Amino acid sequence: MSKNDFIKRLTAMVTKEFRQLVRDNSSILIGIFLPILLIFIIGYGVSLDVKRVPIAVVLEDTSPTTYDVLSFLNGSEYFSPTYVTSMHEAEKMIDGRNVEAIIRIPSDFSESLYRQESSIQLILYGVDSSTATIVKGYIEGSIKQWEALNKSKFINDSAVGNVTVENRMWFNDANSSIWYFIPGLIVLIITIVGVFLTSLVMAREWERGTLESLFVSPVKPLEILLSKMVPYFSVAMIGFIFCLIAARFLYKVPIYGSLIIIILCSMLYLFVTLGMGLTISSITKNQFLASQLALLVSFLPAMMLTGFLFDLRSIPAFIRNIGQILPATYYLELLKSLFLAGNNWHLIYKNCLILFFYAIFFISLALKVTKKSLE
Structure with a gap:
């Protein structure tokens, strides 16, 4: 009976969240149209290739x-x-x-x-x-x-200079920086969408007091968190699919690894970002603070310290160690390998396991913080 009550309450909450999501144009813009906009603007505008x-x-x-x-x-x-x-x-x-x-x-x-x-x-x-x-x-x-x-x-002496060097870019035959940038761009987009969506939406409900009506109901904190995650997980995955299509057919980035593994590891990382967003919103309870904190702990580190822009081996050890703490670092390593090199099972097992523990950690932390807020 308790299990049935849990399913009924969760279904009702998820349905309510989906209806609210459909009415909320800002969430649709952040979850679906922002990834499309970013993949076009950054994909075409950012390049290390110097031409003309x-x-x-x-x-x-x-x-x-x-x-x-x-x-x-x-x-x-x-x-x-x-x-x-x-x-x-x-x-x-x-x-x-x-x-x-x-x-x-x-x-x-x-x-x-x-x-x-x-x-x-x-x-x-x-x-x-x-x-x-x-x-x-x-x-x-x-x-x-x-x-x-x-x-x-x-040179008259034919014995001189018989050896020539043939260059080839391993795993990037086109020698194109777009092939290098697009996997990192997908990491940034999922980070932005996952963390910002949940942190802003949840913080907005704290500001408006709509969560207070749930405090006196039988709904549990876990059910509140799950009901928030399911709709925005769906929206973020739609944005991710658009990015994947653009990477393959618009920018001609090869996908040598398993598409199923790419999708599964992206879903796993999305749970990490949703857990981070829920934790931030439960701590701040303010949209402005939530957006600033989300920017500081997710987007900027994901862009600067994961290896997206700079090779981590060329930066000081202290900064490199900070980069190794970020979950985006492991997701980026996974995507680059799956896109350009194929199924490296050692990397897949290692990084997916790390992302799994990060997902458990952030969702558990969000649940703990929300329980404390409700009390």
Whole structure:
């Protein structure tokens, strides 16, 4: 009888929450339309790939060899070259930020190739150091490739330079930062939706006093929490499915791992975020405070300390240890591996187990805090 009463009360509460959710446009916007908006804006707007870089090319040597060396600039999606005749003109262009780099070919370049003393001057706009580093890598790599292919024309000893290096990006054959960003973007979206939805909605009910009417009813704290989680879990999963479709068909990100495992581990992480949101709302009981706290403990750490933007191995050990505490770190590692590498069962078992314990912890903490609030 007690079990039947629990099911009846929970069903009634969940039904009530679904009806309230349908009437609440803000929750639909956060749960479904915000993920779609973010996947479009960030997916298209954030990229580590530098393309159509304006470059000034100073040709003091106009021999066919020079044009052959610089042939990688023509028709490339990465460069937009402007050929000038003097260094003074090129310096004016880089001073005015009209170009990001200058390539200067000295007048004796072709002759120096046969003496193995040739050099090309590369000047980079160093204010934007990240772009300058990427452009430097592109240009140096292209020139080295030409040198490897044409070395036999300028070196008489055929025994020299027989070894060439063939580069390949393992697990990212397209060498595209979009493939790297999209799994991390999904982590951010689920974090935002899961934590913000439950924290704001629950805090709003604390502010309005609608929860007080439940205090005198037979409804238990566990039933209140479950009734809040079920509708917003459903909404967040709809947003996740949209993100998954966009990743595969819009951005062409491959999915080498099991789609079922991706969905299951995402559901598990969503329980973690919902538990965090419920805990925050029960502690603050205020929408403004709940939103600020949710931002500080979920979104910002998930973006900065999980490996989404920075390699955790390159940051101080203290900060790296903080990143290892965050559940988003393990979900991000899971998604990247499942999308780009396939089913690595060691990572799947390890990270899913960690996320499971986080889910139990945060839901139990939310239940404890809610019970204390009711008392």
